[in-house]
Amino acid sequence: MLDLVNISVRVGRKVILEDVTLHQRAGEVLAICGANGAGKSTLLKAILGEVPATGTVRLNGHDVATARPDRLAPLRAVLPQDTEVAFAFTLGEIVAMGREAGDFATSPDIDRAALAAVGLSGRADEDFRTLSGGERQRGQLARALAQVWEPVAPTGPRWLILDEPVASLDLGHQLRVMRLARRFADAGGGVVAVMHDLNLSAMFADRIAFLLDGRLEAEGTPAEVMQAPILERAYGCRITLNATPPQGTWLLPQTCEDLPVRPGVDA
Numbered sequence: 001m002l003d004l005v006n007i008s009v010r011v012g013r014k015v016i017l018e019d020v021t022l023h024q025r026a027g028e029v030l031a032i033c034g035a036n037g038a039g040k041s042t043l044l045k046a047i048l049g050e051v052p053a054t055g056t057v058r059l060n061g062h063d064v065a066t067a068r069p070d071r072l073a074p075l076r077a078v079l080p081q082d083t084e085v086a087f088a089f090t091l092g093e094i095v096a097m098g099r100e101a102g103d104f105a106t107s108p109d110i111d112r113a114a115l116a117a118v119g120l121s122g123r124a125d126e127d128f129r130t131l132s133g134g135e136r137q138r139g140q141l142a143r144a145l146a147q148v149w150e151p152v153a154p155t156g157p158r159w160l161i162l163d164e165p166v167a168s169l170d171l172g173h174q175l176r177v178m179r180l181a182r183r184f185a186d187a188g189g190g191v192v193a194v195m196h197d198l199n200l201s202a203m204f205a206d207r208i209a210f211l212l213d214g215r216l217e218a219e220g221t222p223a224e225v226m227q228a229p230i231l232e233r234a235y236g237c238r239i240t241l242n243a244t245p246p247q248g249t250w251l252l253p254q255t256c257e258d259l260p261v262r263p264g265v266d267a
């Protein structure tokens, strides 16, 4: 279980998150959506205990503000939005860092399996910095997967915390990565993924939360929240939804024109 209760984050006088309360069960994928600057990455950092926040975050009952890092590391892995690597590590070394941060230190087979899962088999000896943008993103995902390889630990479910996991991926790899996330949850783990792609969110997530200016604007199943008024508020533009999808895709924005006044942006 992941419980966020009354989470607020302020930097100086700037309010970045205000009073966000969310509860997520393991076995589910939660997509966090919303405009640039809405607070999505900050919310993930609050889940990880990486920003000073008021309120409470509990992961499997552990208060992340006070839990020992070595207790949390085997329980949750993160794919940050920005993943620059400054030194000349190989892809294999990056993935091994994830495995060693978890409790799989003696199982290098996991590295190979994680690389295979993201379509990077046979690439472990390459300098990470020479990989393409999408390959680096998938390599970092392999690192996170290797950290929480079994979706359920003896002490409880494990969690994947992903910030825009498909941002630089082609269509096929977007679907493969979302399927990985889905399978992780179906096997008993928990997934929280910041997403800009609403169709993928609707296809793969159990629940979607929309942030607007640091507040939780809406939260629910895709059918409950993929509605024009909610999306128009979240993104500040007029959106027409095509709600007659083929299998999988629920809703497709057809037009997107700026509203005269963009709620939450200009107001």
Ligand SMILES: Nc1ncnc2c1ncn2[C@@H]1O[C@H](COP(=O)(O)OP(=O)(O)OP(=O)(O)O)[C@@H](O)[C@H]1O
Binding pocket: 011, 014, 016, 034, 035, 036, 037, 038, 039, 040, 041, 042, 043, 081
């Ligand atoms: N340490 C900080 N100091 C000042 N402002 C910050 C800080 N961290 C975040 N912010 C501000 O908080 C807002 C939310 O940032 P955040 O990175 O959470 O947005 P986001 O929803 O992830 O956006 P994007 O879709 O562009 O990634 C932004 O306006 C950002 O400038």
Ligand SMILES: [Mg+2]
Binding pocket: 040, 041, 042, 081, 163
């Ligand atoms: Mg972000």
